[in-house]
Amino acid sequence: MYTTSSAFLEVLIEQGVTYVFANLGSDHPALVEAIAEARALGRAIPEIITCPNEMVGMSAAHGYWQASGVAQAVVVHVECGTQALAGAMHNAAKGRAPMLIFAGASPYTQNGELKGSRNEFIQWIQDVHDQRGLVRGYVKYDNELRTGANASEIINRAFQFAYSDPKGPVYLMGAREVMEEAAPEVATDRSKWTPVAPAALTQEAVATLGHALMAAQRPLIVTSYLGRNPEAVEALAAFCDVTGAGVLESVPTWQNFPHSNLLYLGNQWNDPHQNEALALADLVLVIDSDVPWIPVHSRPAPGATIFHIDIDPLKAQMPLFHIDADGSFQADAALALRQLTAWLAGNQIGEYQLSDRKAGWKCLHDKRLQRLAILEAEPAEGTITPEYVVACLRTLSDEDMLFVNEGISKYPTVFNHLALDRPGSIFTSGGGSLGYNGGAAIGVKLAQPDKTVVALTGDGSFMFSVPSSVHWMARRYEAPFLQIVFNNRGWKSPKLSTLAVHPDGYASRAESLDVSFDPPPDYAGIAMASGGAFGLKVTEPSEIKAAIAEGLRVVREEKRAAVLDIWLAHL
Template sequence: MKDLNNGISGGELLLRSLKAQGIDYFLANAGSDFAPVVEAYARVGTGSPDLPEPLVVPHEAALVAMAHGYWLMTGRPQAAMVHVNVGLANGVMGMINARADDVPVILMSGRTPLTEHDRPGARRTPIQYGQEQFDQAMMVRDMVKWHFELRYPETVPALVSRALAIARSEPAGPVYLSLPREPLTELTAPDPETGPLQVPSRQGAADAEDIATAARWLAEAERPLVICQRGDPGGKVAAALEQIAEAHALPVAEVFATRKVFRGTHPMAVGPDLSRRLPEADVVLVVDAPVAWIEHQNRPAPGAKVIHLGPDPLHSRMPVRSYRTTLGLAGNTAATLGALDAALRALPRPPRDTAPIAEAHAAYLARVAKAAEAGSTGAASKAFVAQCVAAILGEDGVVFTERGAPAPFYPGLKANRFFGNTPAGGLGWGVPAALGAQLADRDRLVVSVVGDGSHLFANPVVCHQIARANKLPLLTVVLDNSGWDAVRLSALEVYPDGVTAGAETVPLTEFGDNPDHAAVAEACGLWARRVERAEDLPAALEEALEEIRGNRRPALLNVAVRPE
């Protein structure tokens, strides 16, 4: 029989276990199920080094996105907790994005008390009847690698350890832990062991025989092509990719980037346009790219060999993904690239003509510059906004963009300085993810560039409150065209010769009276300005920087942009 005299509650044990296992922040949107957690913080102290720092986030989607952005900056997963089924419902969008980009988040939610009598954690309010579900985990089951429900308080450290180990094992991804109030209120023995019992499994390089085959194909290729999409927080993938591209004259196309991995100024960078290069390639190396191309638009030639490389080359969490896979190199991305580089160096290969690569590289940079110049007067283009934002980032500033100009329009940025929305495309991600990055480093310049539709999805008042309350000097640039360009462009793609193409107004895409985003931000205590002309944007950005650096105050620019 355990001696529970002076024991601690399951809620306190949860917090101590999270901290002991590397969690910096406890991102919370609290409800009645948090009572034991609230009591634990009150008892121990919110500033205690033994507990993660609590941070109140007034909307659950923002809470999960902040954990997402924090991991992108640091490589350290964070804990996010929401209120029973209703809070979990709001957090689902963030989990969809985390799952789509293999980002480890430990999401926890309370669960309506199971009991009605006697126990300290039993039901006490009417909503605890209405909020009960037969299967609460089903709300996120399709988005997580692992889920479980706490039953006994003494199992908390082991469950936290297992959750984090699975979340961080490659391919990484979110996990979910349901926390009924009864075990959180129950006492367990004092001074329990709270450290990790399990560690994430680490992948090495892919099978040596498969690497040798891939190296031989690449060495013999006349028109090889490398396609990449995302890197790792530590920058190992970027370093390995630059090395193999330089050493073996392999052209690299970065497409649909979610975490920029290959700088566009690298001489082997040929830009994202695959319309000619992919059908002409005889060997294609796809480096951890869930969406390497759009089958409807481009595909490899019938005889081309296609190699997919990464922790899960088939991206098995995607139900439908019919890309040809002649060879799959399953292993840690950086380690496998390193092994492939070594195998290529051991093979004889005649010098490859790099003139076509240099020509494609120059053409790509010229297209970026031309697009920016074309939108530099009157209402700005997204390309011009990208050029202006890139100019203020300095040596280590980072940008998060959602429906802004994509990564190719930031050619000078190295790895892990540009982050785009995931293939899932759950809107409202950009601003709170940037807040998570800013939380990880309050002194680093973090810029969020978002469309006005995405900004509305992000619950802007909530995001402004988070920034002010937590002294996060984020710069947000809202691209204001009073509508959803993505929806309009999608309609035109499907019906290029339809009535939509000539319509004066496109149904279901225009907001009508758009809110004054700058005025809303000012009402929330931010420094804010409206920019009507592209010519005024560089000066406005500098003014915003002065406010951020001098007063540590978050800032917002509402920039009028032309339709794409």
């Protein structure tokens, strides 16, 4: 029988879904039956990826979208599985990652009135008042399938929300009786369910911004996630070439601008000092950034003109946000940049003015490279530095590598010393819930199986990632990747946060801040036991290059994951 569950699977195929990252439970008999029936009859359905942990499964869907641009599906078990998604749900919401999450629900009949009626004790316990409310603050759309008659329409509507900017996850649920119900076979015409078209700047806005750019002496672009669209990276490079604007990344979550470009001025995070480029700029154009600067540390110069272009300029999900912009515009970055570039073509900036701008920013660009070169030199005293590790990785990297960055306190180190130019070559969660990197690496590898995937993670993030599930899945679904663990034996970020607020307090003199992992787990051993991974502990700088080379060889030739447990100075 063609059921609501059959319709669910069919819409996924019609929406281009390749994988369902699933953690199945007692609420899914109809879905399990529909999957088995489709396989028996040769009906196309997405591949089912068994995910022993929900966080890993949703992180894999997140990574798959980042590497492909195609939203995937996640299936979890009632409200328990929904709650287990918590960290990954936060990351997908803050990282604006589209995906469909489907959870079953406890049956709503208890005496056998309908097929799927309650027949296990757990179904009374797992029946809660507002299951959808658990995620409502994090999803773009939530709904319940109440009948098979319009299930296809509801599912397609969910995808339309997910793909419309600002993109994000959507959540559907359905009780067992509904998923067992007969449903009409309705083919999806995807042309009728397209996302909302990207917005452009008005002519007035283009003129306002254009005139301001003409008058500026030191225009600066600040961005964080413009690179989610590779075309926007190209548009930004073209725009900067005709304007002489410098580019500063603030808490970047994507590859936003080529690091080799002489107008690239680096990336800022929690640095407790004034950014030089931000202080020099007399016009700051913020494009697609959630945190363009941290006012207590760094901000534009007094009197600087500030404009803001964003797919989400009001930051609707942030209770507190304001940057004193002189003009704020909701627009797609690629479209807006092309509009401004075209306007400036007819109102050319003077040759001397343009060369002066570029020369000024090039000076800062070159100074930055000199500082980085000093940091990444091979350590002389036997203590491995993260800068040296990433520099060694860079020398062994090629155009076929994709990177997943969850270095936390090492976030800037990874971006700075990989020094990437390619759009779509590095990904972060975009959120603040740790544990994204392992599942995301699997998703990236599934999306681009011919690429070599490298995940860089702190030791705390490694444990948050549920490595036993990650490495089991990597082996089961032939998605090997190299995982580099920055092991400083603890959570460094809470220590840094505390000392930033209490530099001379009791914590600064305490022997322990309760954030250490001494003695540390055997990270490589966990991966070896869970998924047959290659594992290696590295404690000497002289071992780094050979260890990375061997890890890459294992991933590429033996097709199994590799974990390098690299010991840094103690936190």
